[in-house]
Amino acid sequence: MHRAPVTVTCLALAALASGCGDNAPTEEEIDDAKARVERVAASTHLVRGALEVLGVMPVYTCGEPRRGFLGHAVEGLASRVSCAKATVTAVDDVTDAVVLSFNDGGCDVHGLRFTGQAVLEYRGGEDLMEMSADLRGMTVDGQPLNAEVGYGTCGDETRLFADVMGDVPGRQGHTFHVNSRVGKREGLPIIGGTSLVFDGPGELTGPMGTDRVTFSSLLYEVGNYLPKEGVALVETAGGRTIKMAFQPVLWRVGKVEVTVDDKEPVTVPVVR
Template identity: 60%
Template sequence: MRIRACLTLALTVLATACDREPPTKEEIEDARARVDLAVHAAHQARMALELLGILPVYTCGEPRRTFVGRAAEGAHTKVACVTATVESKDNTSDAVVLSFPEGKCSVNGHTVVGQSAFLYNGGEERMDLTADLHDLKVDGQPLQAKVGYGTCGDEKRFWTETSGELPGRAGNTYRVDGRVGLREGAPIFGSTTLVFDGPGEVSGPLGTDRVTFTGLQYEVGEYLPKEGEALVETAKGHRVKVNFSSLLWRLGKVEVEIDEKAPVTVPIVR
């Protein structure tokens, strides 16, 4: 059997497939910059969903006001520095208000400051939760996000809508509509792993790129997803496929495939 040699590309990247043309250095650098922005946007959505996970998911069939009282007590147990109070709104809704004091209130390795009301509407047969997190700061930066879920009945979905300027990436804005991946037999929140997917968009000096995240699996305290995929459809008309794997995750790298060219491995720095 004839063995064909794979093409190896120097510098910070490595072509990993045989028989395909490798991308140029310029194409790799352009793709790396765009992937960096996409990863940072996904990170913002992930942080918002982790804050949603401070409160337990509603137990179908339980009276709403009984649940919100229990949820408020559980929030302080889970995050010692948070203050949780219950506000009765009307006959169909109640709120749990989470307050994060100035100083070092840490949630999954991030410093959180501010206040947000988590509004529960319905109960027993159907419960909807929404929270506007715009009055919170995470690591000194505003968290421009809404989170929520609908559970019980025929539909069950957990979501976040995040948008704004990318912290630490001046001149770039983003939008991500994230959905928590509901996997059979796996907890939705409360474990060390969070899985989500959904569409997004990043705009800035490089133009406007459309991004689709699929099955991004995060470990608590880590910046890069441990598993999952992303597709970046660039402003220049290219398709950049990103593969997140546990092997490369340990090295702070991802595999990138630009159009139909040979995949390369690139580092992603927080």
């Protein structure tokens, strides 16, 4: 069943409370950190949604003719995701495009609701495949996606990327831009599996200016709104530093350790 992620975040962060000691953050600093954690979580939720679109189609198998691979992938789509359909068209001799369309009423995939359509271009094949997806005709959980995602495979390494920008969900007057590199954990599939990890820089812009954000090994599991582990480091427009370290505890229960500048950290229990 589709969940309302903003509500989950607010409940998870309601427990944020001041620490003890002379170097504890003030109530004002805690409230500010809470708001920034919520904006980071809402933004990365859309980045994860953009990446999950890649998982609707299987990852290219090296050595297989491009058009043969796409033909089989499209034929098998209905059995994997019944609320989506795809068509293949030739762009040129080395490129084919897949138009991926989701039902008008929405299509639930890995706890996210997709609507609209995406255009996925596959260029090359057998020895080297580059795939890029234009997601500007889509929404994730009702939010428009201004995003390009993709991967390169069959070369020396597999590369995945996501360039996503837009309004921060539920935060009027705030926008975000994340340019992420996406990795895989040992033994996990590239995309479309149960977990994904991303790193990279981002920006959050609001009435008080632009914050710089750096994501380090942020690990998401399918169906969860908040990351299981990893770090988001926010350098605010006002010169403050806020570190958010996500850690697992049990099942979907976790915690985030929030550190403001060099103050004592505050630990917050969360439900992912």
